[in-house]
Amino acid sequence: MTRRLAAAMAFVAVAASSCSGGTTETAEPELLPPHERDDLAALFDPMVAPFGYAVTRASLIERSTYSVDPDGGHLALYLAPTTDISTDQFAEDFVGLVQVFLPLVFERWPNLISFDVCQEPFGSTDETPPSLTVIDLTRDAAAGVGWEELDLAGIIALNERPGISVFARTSIRDSATWREAAGA
Numbered sequence: 032m033t034r035r036l037a038a039a040m041a042f043v044a045v046a047a048s049s050c051s052g053g054t055t056e057t058a059e060p061e062l063l064p065p066h067e068r069d070d071l072a073a074l075f076d077p078m079v080a081p082f083g084y085a086v087t088r089a090s091l092i093e094r095s096t097y098s099v100d101p102d103g104g105h106l107a108l109y110l111a112p113t114t115d116i117s118t119d120q121f122a123e124d125f126v127g128l129v130q131v132f133l134p135l136v137f138e139r140w141p142n143l144i145s146f147d148v149c150q151e152p153f154g155s156t157d158e159t160p161p162s163l164t165v166i167d168l169t170r171d172a173a174a175g176v177g178w179e180e181l182d183l184a185g186i187i188a189l190n191e192r193p194g195i196s197v198f199a200r201t202s203i204r205d206s207a208t209w210r211e212a213a214g215a
Contacts, residue, residue, distance in 0.1 A: 060141075061139075061140060062140060062141055062142040063101075063102070063103075063104070063140050063142050063143060064091055064136070064139075064140050064143065065091065066090060066092075066100065066101040066103065067089075067090060067099065068086070068089045068090060071086060071089035071090070071108065072085070072086040072089060075089070075108065078131050078132075079110055079128065079131065082124055082127055082128060083112050083114060083116070083124075084113065084124070084128065084150075085111060085113055086109070086110060087109045087110065087111045087151055087160075088107075088108075088109040088151075088159070089106075089107065089108045089109060090103075090106075090107055091103045091105070091106055091107075092105050092106075092107055093105070094144075094145060104143060104144030104145065105143075105144060105145045105146065105147070106140075106143055106145075106146045106147075107146075107147050107149075108132070108146075108148045108149070109148075109149045109151050109160075109162070110128060110148065110149070110150055110151065111150070111151040111152065111153055111155065111160070112124070112150075112153045114153065115153045116153060117206070118202050118203050118205070118206035118208075118209075119206045119208040119209075121150055121164065121203050121206070122164075122183060122199070122203055122206045122208035122209040122212070123183070123208055124150070125150065125164050125166075125183065125186065125199075126181065126182060126183050126186060128148060129166050129178070129181075130178050130179065132146065132148055133146075133173055133176070134173055134174070134176075134178055137170045143170065144169060144170055145167070145168065145170065146167075146168060146170075146173075147165055147166060147167035147168070149162035149163075149164065149165045150162065150163045150164040150165075151163065161200065162198070162200070163199065163200050163202070163203050164198065164200070164203055165196070165197070165198040165199075166186065166189075166197050166198075167195070167196040167198075168189075168194055168195040168196070169194040169195075171194055172192060172193065172194025172195045173194075173195075176189065176195075182212070183208065183209070183212035184212040184213070184214070187209075187212055187213050
């Protein structure tokens, strides 16, 4: 079973359990994800656990102020590995983590305008550790991408598209995996 399939199955199980309330009423679909870290971690930890990651920080924010807002249109997720890993492993994991969330977050929450997911270092005690990798994009930009077919080279190349930003710190860009994918 691939990591992506395992993560998708975990997400379906969590979604199904959160939807079963024993009542015959049907709830309106949520237009935006929850806005606080604990609720987001409850949703997303099962999706990233097969990759060896956990949600460290997460919130729905108002992009113009970067403040937590239950009506904010931007979902910001920060993930850290649960064990110490190499820079090559961070680069390799980036693809699967991106594919776990995209295009899913935009399909599930129709009022979500933009999204970013960042990898943070293992074991950091900083309140806001430095992001080692980031993909930040808008709904419109995400719509034209075949996420399942992308490899690391394809994700790096997305940085050239309007509405998509792909970033990696020097330590990750200097890894053999990232350099090879970037054609460096």
